[in-house]
Amino acid sequence: MLRASCKVFTRRQSTSLLPQFKIKDLEFLRDKGITGLYSSKGLNNVWYDKADYCRENLNQLLQQSVNKNALLSCFLNKSLDKGSIHLSDTSDSIDRLNQLISTAAQSCEGSESFTVDHEIYNLSTQLYNHHFAMSSLNSGGNESNRVYKPDASELLKTHPNTDVSISLSHDAQLLKQIKSSFGSLEQLKTLLINSSLAIKGNGFTWLIALFSKSDSKLFLDDLYVVNSYNNGTPSDRLKNGQLDDFRAFIKEGNSNSEFVKDYHQNDSFDFVPLLAINASPYAYLSDYGVFGKRVYLENVWNCINWPTVASRWPKEA
Amino acid sequence: MFLKSVQRSTRGIHTVPKLANQDAWLKNGIKGLYSAQGFKESWVDYQQYLVDNLTMRTVGTLNETRTPFEIIKATYKNASDTTTFHYASQCFNNHLFFEQVADSGASDSAPSPNLEYIINKSFGSLEDLKADFEAELTTLNGQGWVFLVENNQKELEIVSCINEGTPYFHSRNQNLDLSSQITIDDVTQLDILSQFVKNGNREPFNNVPLICFNSWHYAYLHDYGVNGKVEFLQKFWDCLNWNVINQRLFNQASL
Numbered sequence: 264m265l266r267a268s269c270k271v272f273t274r275r276q277s278t279s280l281l282p283q284f285k286i287k288d289l290e291f292l293r294d295k296g297i298t299g300l301y302s303s304k305g306l307n308n309v310w311y312d313k314a315d316y317c318r319e320n321l322n323q324l325l326q327q328s329v330n331k332n333a334l335l336s337c338f339l340n341k342s343l344d345k346g347s348i349h350l351s352d353t354s355d356s357i358d359r360l361n362q363l364i365s366t367a368a369q370s371c372e373g374s375e376s377f378t379v380d381h382e383i384y385n386l387s388t389q390l391y392n393h394h395f396a397m398s399s400l401n402s403g404g405n406e407s408n409r410v411y412k413p414d415a416s417e418l419l420k421t422h423p424n425t426d427v428s429i430s431l432s433h434d435a436q437l438l439k440q441i442k443s444s445f446g447s448l449e450q451l452k453t454l455l456i457n458s459s460l461a462i463k464g465n466g467f468t469w470l471i472a473l474f475s476k477s478d479s480k481l482f483l484d485d486l487y488v489v490n491s492y493n494n495g496t497p498s499d500r501l502k503n504g505q506l507d508d509f510r511a512f513i514k515e516g517n518s519n520s521e522f523v524k525d526y527h528q529n530d531s532f533d534f535v536p537l538l539a540i541n542a543s544p545y546a547y548l549s550d551y552g553v554f555g556k557r558v559y560l561e562n563v564w565n566c567i568n569w570p571t572v573a574s575r576w577p578k579e580a
Numbered sequence: 581m582f583l584k585s586v587q588r589s590t591r592g593i594h595t596v597p598k599l600a601n602q603d604a605w606l607k608n609g610i611k612g613l614y615s616a617q618g619f620k621e622s623w624v625d626y627q628q629y630l631v632d633n634l635t636m637r638t639v640g641t642l643n644e645t646r647t648p649f650e651i652i653k654a655t656y657k658n659a660s661d662t663t664t665f666h667y668a669s670q671c672f673n674n675h676l677f678f679e680q681v682a683d684s685g686a687s688d689s690a691p692s693p694n695l696e697y698i699i700n701k702s703f704g705s706l707e708d709l710k711a712d713f714e715a716e717l718t719t720l721n722g723q724g725w726v727f728l729v730e731n732n733q734k735e736l737e738i739v740s741c742i743n744e745g746t747p748y749f750h751s752r753n754q755n756l757d758l759s760s761q762i763t764i765d766d767v768t769q770l771d772i773l774s775q776f777v778k779n780g781n782r783e784p785f786n787n788v789p790l791i792c793f794n795s796w797h798y799a800y801l802h803d804y805g806v807n808g809k810v811e812f813l814q815k816f817w818d819c820l821n822w823n824v825i826n827q828r829l830f831n832q833a834s835l
Contacts, residue, residue: 385760415632418629464744494757495759495760502761505762506770510767543723544796553621
């Protein structure tokens with residue numbers, strides 16, 4: 264029972280190894296919520312309480328991990344004095360979380376503190392996913408949205424999907440690419456909402472761009488909508504080939520103790536996530552009720568911060 | 581023609597079963613476990629959501645007249661039936677959960693001598709069982725269920741199911757989370773499972789659930805907050821109606 268022996272402690276720690284995970288635009292909304300999307304309670308459920316919980320547990324577990332130094336180095340700012348931590352900018356903290364995920368994934372294999380590192384991986388992907396989804400939203404919300412709890416009759420309703428527009432200029436690269444990948448904005452919206460509705464447990468729906476790489480330049484393959492479940496990440500790079508490697512390892516009779524495969528090193532392509540939508544029940548239950556997922560997703564669509572989404576397009580492309 | 585239309589009118593529309601104390605609970609909540617609003621959301625609303633969706637998914641199909649449990653049996657093997665399985669299994673599990681709770685202090689029920697004996701044999705004591713149960717819940721990723729089951733060796737064990745997993749069939753317990761980093765342990769279990777499914781054996785009921793704990797946010801978000809599942813479990817132990825659990829244990833003497 265390896266799994267049962269790894270307990271997550273929720274006790275508060277006086278010294279903290281990790282920086283606060285703050286999203287600048289959302290910091291002042293704790294008591295207010297986001298107009299047309301979340302009440303204060305709803306926003307606390309989906310972001311503040313969740314992020315605090317992940318951070319506190321991560322702190323505890325980082326202390327216990329034998330790979331503590333490697334993991335913590337993801338948060339040290341090399342350009343500043345050694346030891347100082349800088350995490351105010353959104354894209355910066357997302358990059359650092361991404362780095363933490365890769366480091367945790369690598370230290371998961373064959374580590375003495377396997378269960379600890381595994382839990383670190385889980386918590387850091389949760390933080391990454393939540394951070395990404397929350398920072399994709401417009402903190403000003405949308406005045407014309409209505410936040411309410413529909414009743415069972417909602418299940419029989421259809422939502423007309425016409426006249427969809429987003430706050431990007433007509434010649435924006437992203438908008439052009441959306442039209443060529445999905446046909447139209449309406450089709451992207453339909454695909455995003457239907458993918459989110461298909462997630463029953465915890466999960467996120469992502470808009471990602473797939474690039475192929477050559478000579479440190481990126482060439483766009485296409486845009487995709489993908490779902491991630493529980494502690495999954497939008498890109499499967501960290502897990503690519505894992506199953507086969509483990510099977511080979513088992514077949515060889517566990518004799519090869521130097522079992523570390525470089526399946527993370529496939530550099531011929533690059534997944535770039537642009538947008539994430541939280542499709543988990545706790546993301547809508549307190550404001551929209553059991554029947555309100557569809558209403559919630561319509562409201563999310565109207566609150567997406569498209570300039571931020573567009574700014575995630577890689578510069579090398 | 582007439583006969584046919586009569587047959588049609590008897591089709592199964594799934595409805596929310598009425599709990600014995602439902603009216604009182606809607607007014608006052610479940611003492612020690614739920615506020616009135618929390619109870620309404622997790623039972624009345626959520627169960628309504630599940631049965632309505634199940635009806636819509638099954639109408640006009642072979643599953644139309646089946647009970648949720650029969651639908652679980654008919655769909656658990658087919659990947660294309662996943663959504664139907666989801667609603668059926670959630671209906672069943674959520675009912676199992678609400679059947680066994682009571683106002684705290686309302687019934688002075690306790691494990692029967694028979695159950696107590698088998699709990700002590702498998703876990704040491706009831707307190708040990710509770711500790712193991714909590715550890716299993718803590719490591720459960722995302723939404724799901726934790727069950728105390730009696731397996732086909734007549735031993736008790738704790739089984740956790742991610743999302744809509746059912747305790748009855750090993751192949752649909754859904755206790756492997758392959759979306760996270762996987763382990764050698766996971767791969768071994770996965771291969772045993774896929775070998776079993778490939779062989780096409782008719783899978784016997786492996787487990788019979790005795791205690792069912794709901795770890796979906798539908799069940800506790802309103803009263804316990806987003807991180808409240810362990811607190812919810814601790815309250816749950818005080819509100820457990822052991823009379824129901826005692827009945828669920830297979831009892832040879834009653835044959």
